Amino acid sequence: MTDPATLAHQVWDVVVVGGGNAALCAAIEAAETGARVLILEGAPKAYRGGNSRHTRNFRCMHHGSLGPLVETYDEEEFFDDLLRVTKGETDEALARMCISTSEDCLPWMQAHGVRFQPSLAGTLSLDRTNAFFLGGGKALVNAYYLTAQDLGVTVSYDAQVRHIGIEDNRATHVEVEIGETRYRMQARAVVLASGGFQADIDWLARAWGESARNFLIRGTPYNRGVVMKDMLDQGAQSVGDPTQCHAVAIDGRAPKFDGGIVTRLDCVPFSIVVNRDGCRFYDEGEDVWPKRYAIWGRLVAAQPGQVGYSIIDSRSIDLFMPSVYPPISADTIEELAGKLDLPPDKLKATIAAFNAGCRPGDFHPQKLDGLATDGVEPAKTNWARPISEPPFYGYSLRPGVTFTYLGLKVDNTARAAGPEGLYDNIWSAGEMMAGSILGQGYLAGFGMTIGTVFGRIAGQEAAAHVA
Numbered sequence: 001m002t003d004p005a006t007l008a009h010q011v012w013d014v015v016v017v018g019g020g021n022a023a024l025c026a027a028i029e030a031a032e033t034g035a036r037v038l039i040l041e042g043a044p045k046a047y048r049g050g051n052s053r054h055t056r057n058f059r060c061m062h063h064g065s066l067g068p069l070v071e072t073y074d075e076e077e078f079f080d081d082l083l084r085v086t087k088g089e090t091d092e093a094l095a096r097m098c099i100s101t102s103e104d105c106l107p108w109m110q111a112h113g114v115r116f117q118p119s120l121a122g123t124l125s126l127d128r129t130n131a132f133f134l135g136g137g138k139a140l141v142n143a144y145y146l147t148a149q150d151l152g153v154t155v156s157y158d159a160q161v162r163h164i165g166i167e168d169n170r171a172t173h174v175e176v177e178i179g180e181t182r183y184r185m186q187a188r189a190v191v192l193a194s195g196g197f198q199a200d201i202d203w204l205a206r207a208w209g210e211s212a213r214n215f216l217i218r219g220t221p222y223n224r225g226v227v228m229k230d231m232l233d234q235g236a237q238s239v240g241d242p243t244q245c246h247a248v249a250i251d252g253r254a255p256k257f258d259g260g261i262v263t264r265l266d267c268v269p270f271s272i273v274v275n276r277d278g279c280r281f282y283d284e285g286e287d288v289w290p291k292r293y294a295i296w297g298r299l300v301a302a303q304p305g306q307v308g309y310s311i312i313d314s315r316s317i318d319l320f321m322p323s324v325y326p327p328i329s330a331d332t333i334e335e336l337a338g339k340l341d342l343p344p345d346k347l348k349a350t351i352a353a354f355n356a357g358c359r360p361g362d363f364h365p366q367k368l369d370g371l372a373t374d375g376v377e378p379a380k381t382n383w384a385r386p387i388s389e390p391p392f393y394g395y396s397l398r399p400g401v402t403f404t405y406l407g408l409k410v411d412n413t414a415r416a417a418g419p420e421g422l423y424d425n426i427w428s429a430g431e432m433m434a435g436s437i438l439g440q441g442y443l444a445g446f447g448m449t450i451g452t453v454f455g456r457i458a459g460q461e462a463a464a465h466v467a
């Protein structure tokens with residue numbers, strides 16, 4: 001590793017703050033023009049890559065076969081999917097640009113070391129819309145770091161950026177803490193791609209209230225919003241709601257930080273979900289799981305104690321991706337309730353009422369089947385089968401936050417907006433600006449799309465500015 005003092009005595013063409021997918025895409029694009037690029041990654045080398053190392057796939061528009069993708073997923077269908085999950089809370093121009101550009105990104109990713117595989121069985125029914133990484137997000141991150149190394153990009157780990165020096169609407173330097181020493185890295189252009197603030201629990205609690213202290217952070221513990229706060233304190237324009245985030249229902253036994261994608265539970269569509277009082281509170285079969293899994297973190301967050309419980313029977317245990325922790329099992333509902341610390345009589349009554357509302361019909365786990373309840377509130381509108389075949393299984397659910405949507409406002413060139421208009425030489429990409437497009441809700445794999453599209457643009461634009 002190059003001595004930090006040596007790095008500080010140089011003038012860098014492009015300093016990239018962050019070390020995940022968006023940052024790497026920016027660094028690679030800039031370096032390919034011949035620019036001298038420095039990546040400042042706040043995490044240790046073993047944890048480099050931010051949330052990107054926990055990902056599995058990339059959502060991509062395409063016409064006909066493209067890499068592992070088949071058939072067609074065009075701009076209008078993609079945008080319509082986005083509108084449904086965000087309920088219209090999106091910047092249409094930026095969203096459409098991101099969607100249309102995604103088609104060019106997949107071959108670019110392949111050309112820069114990323115390998116793909118067929119859709120994993122039992123994940124989220126994404127074989128037409130999402131390209132899965134061979135080896136997952138960790139393999140993608142490693143491939144990009146190798147590519148960056150080959151291009152001469154310099155990387156500094158354990159490098160926590162504390163301040164972006166700005167004069168007359170332009171960045172002059174980056175102040176970074178490495179070890180116990182603070183250094184000034186001089187930069188002609190800066191790309192900010194260091195993620196959201198979700199790992200700062202105090203900030204989450206200020207936004208959400210004290211209940212946020214019960215949330216689990218399934219993403220990296222290194223995304224604490226330090227750089228974003230510094231920019232906002234200096235008058236950078238923000239976008240997004242601090243209470244909106246990518247929050248999914250994860251296994252309640254997951255660690256406080258960094259549990260990753262394996263802690264997500266995909267059993268909800270085939271279950272009933274109750275709160276700690278044994279009461280159902282939402283339609284578990286509202287839509288196919290890729291378009292609804294990201295609402296369940298917020299739904300559980302609104303329940304007493306910020307906890308829920310998913311209950312299934314033996315017919316459904318093999319219909320979803322296996323959980324990282326085995327489910328709690330029992331031969332009777334009363335026994336299962338005891339193991340989950342739920343009121344046995346109430347859970348038994350809730351399940352009896354649900355079962356009585358189920359109607360005959362054809363069950364199709366991979367598509368909307370219209371198999372709905374009748375006379376049950378809330379209704380379950382698809383995949384409603386009685387929970388009647390022992391053994392019975394249960395999972396505790398907790399809100400698992402991946403990333404927050406408060407971020408920096410950018411234009412379609414990824415240039416960040418300051419108090420007096422666009423900055424001259426500051427760009428932003430990835431989760432740090434995703435709130436422009438994700439006002440609420442989430443679409444599986446779309447975070448990687450945003451990071452790849454805007455990371456590439458930011459790198460291109462920063463390098464062009466320097467040139």
